[in-house]
Amino acid sequence: MKAQKRNSMTGRMVTSIMICLVMLLGSILPTLAVPGQASAATEYAWNSIDGGGLQAGTSSAPTSGEPSIVSWNNHLYAAWSEAKPYNFSSELQGMEIRVMKWDGSQWSAADGGTGLNYYGHSNATNPSLAVYQGCLYAAWIEGYPSLLGDQSIHQIIAKKNCGDEWVSTIEDYIPVIGSGRGKNPVLLVYDNALYVAWQGDSNQTQDQKVQVMKYDGNVWSSEKLDLRFFENGVVDRPRLAIYQNELYLTWSEEVPGIQSSSHIPVYKRTVNGGEVTWENVSGNLGITNTTTSAGSSVLQAYNGLLYAVWRDNNPAQLKVSSFYGNTWGPVGSGNLEKLEEDESQNPNLFVYNDKLFAVWNDQNSSGMGRKNRVEFYDGRNWSAAGEGLPNSVRATSYALHDNLAYLAWSNGSKIQVYSLQENPAPQQVTVSYLPGDHGTISSTSEQVVLGGHPAAVPVVTPSNKYRFIGWSSDGGVTKLSSQEVASLAVTADVTFTAYYTAFLLGDADGDGKVSSSDALLLNKFIKGKITLTQVQLQALDMNSDGQWDEEDIKAILAISVGKG
Known part of the structure; x- marks a missing residue:
């Protein structure tokens, strides 16, 4: 009676090759990243710090508007518009600018408890915060009764707080920094001056053009009046950004008379012979280079380039492009990926821990099922940036405070503020394996989380007339079985070598003699x-x-x- 050998040399070689391939694929696949797709690992988590939503007043049915947040004097400040207490008259109710601050554990009033409005029966919205020369500044739009008695002219209002109270930025406590009808002001500090840009008209008409002013700590002066891309264009939501020590400006602009046509221009502030001019750096059609409708553009400098994100309304896709100093080009595929049936909207960009973050929300074609999206870009790929944000996010403002990033938005009734907590990737150590002098092994190393256990101890194949007797990391003094190696808690890089002993032909029980x-x-x-x-x-x-x-x-x- 004969028995066949159960493991021929050919079988062992095939097994070893298959094991090597499996381990190689296992080590490579998790590191692959496809542009526009999220990685499997979650490195970030969002946490609410608003206690269920910020509300400065006591209304049982509050209404809030777009907030702005900034870090100042070791606190995180948030400003927003909130419905005034009801005075039995909807005409007198209106909205007021409220401010609160976060000390790391709780929120408290930072506006004297009465809001920042300048006029008694005004309606104030769209605040923007900035820190300049050690003081906290706020700009917003505020409508007040005109001399005509029945109309409201929305002016740009500005106040500052240098530690005691909110006061006007202009002598005699006149709060207005710009004439004409205004909307959507935004503040930015650049070159030791405070800049504000908004949409409106310097002649108090209904036209929507870009207005830019700057503040030197004493007076406001005009940087640009009535800027627009096309002769009769209608601008919307200007935004400022700094790139390579230059000031840039973007907005979306609709072309009247042309259905579904709007563009995203980008301008750079230049100074020639002491005269300030604004130079178009986006070509004749803007960075969209298309005749489809586009809007909600945002600029952000990152890693030596200027990035832009905006919404292309056909097919409701967010576009991403970067500026190389002379030309614009798509980032990756040029899109922030989404499901085909979804519509993307409300984009924003910010930089945190050397990564570019994009936040927006997608909703299905019926306008329901809105879900938030946050991804970060590391210079090559976009990846998911954690979970925890509610799906109603329309992030209007971000800030960096105490080494954390914060987002703020309104859910319609209250203000939501969330912090982004980075969860660093666990520290890993390398466990290496050597075959020793009388055998082969199926793999040579693996990465193990610090304090974790080896999970891929290789298979050992001894040479002819040798048997494997254990692994050793101390030159053979201590020998461990593969099971014992797999149970070790690894706290540093370590190398295990396979050890063998020659066996005596005919000695099956290992007692050192043939019997x-x-x-x-x-x-x-x-x-x-x-x-x-x-x-x-x-x-x-x-x-x-x-x-x-x-x-x-x-x-x-x-x-x-x-x-x-």
Whole structure:
């Protein structure tokens, strides 16, 4: 009766190759990232710090508007518009600018408890905050009764707080910094001056053009009046950004008379012979380079480039482009990816921990099912940036405070503020494996989380007439089985070497001699009563013919009585 060898050399080679391929693929696949797709790992988490929503007043049915947040004097400040207490007249109710501050554990009033409005029966919205020369500044739009008695002219209002109270930025406490009808002001500090840009008309008409002014700490002066891309264009939501120590400006602009046509221009502030001019750096059609409708543009400098994100209304896709100093080009595919049936909107950009973050929301074509999206860009790929934001996010403002990033938005009734907590990738150590002098192994290393356990201890294949006796990291003093290595808690890079011992041909029980007990083991194996290890079978194949039979038993017995 004969038994076939259960593991030929060819079989061992195939097994080793397959194991190597599996481990190689396992080590490569998790690191691959496809542009526009999120990675599997979550490195960031969003946490609410608003206690269920900020509300400065006591209304049981509050209404809030777009907030602005900024870090000042070791606190996080938030400003927004909120419905005034009801005075039995909707005409007198209106909205007021409210401000609160966060000390790391709780929010408290930062506007004297009465709001910042300048006029008693005014309606104030769209605040923007900035820190300039050690003081906190706020700009917003505020409508008040005109001399005509029945109309409201929305002016740009500005106040500052240098530590005691909110006061006007202009002498005699006149709060207005710009004439004409205004909307959507935005503040930015650049070149030791405070800049404000908004949409409106310097002649108090209904036209919507870009207005820019700056403040030197004493007076406001005009930087640009009535800027627009096309002769009769209608601008919307100007935004400022700093790139390579230059001031840039973007907005969306609709072309009247042309259906579904709006563009995204980008301008750079330049000074020639002491005269300030604004230079178009976006071509004749803007960075959209299309005749489809576009809007909600935002600029952000990152890693030596100027990035822009905006909404292309057909097919409701967010576009991303970067400026190389002379030309604009798409980032990756040029899109922030979404499901085909979804519509993307409300984009924003910010930089945190050397990564560019994009935040927006997607909703299905029916306008329902809105879900937030946050991704970060590391210079090559976009990846998901954590979970925890509610799906109603329309992030209007961000700030960096105490090494954390914060987002703020209105859910319609209250102000929501969330912090972005980075969860650093666990520190990893390298566990290396060496085959030793008398065998081969199926792999050579693996990465293990600090304090974790090896999960891929290699398979050891001893050379002919040797058997594996354990792994050692101390030169062979201590030898561990593969199971013992897998149970170790690894706290530093370590190398394990495989150790072997030569075995005596015919010695199956490992007692160092060939005896009748070895022949008995082989006899039981041939009859199917027991199983033997590959090392034992290798020792019992006396004539190396790949078979175990009576000839092998006779050879063992001959050696045991000194006749072999």
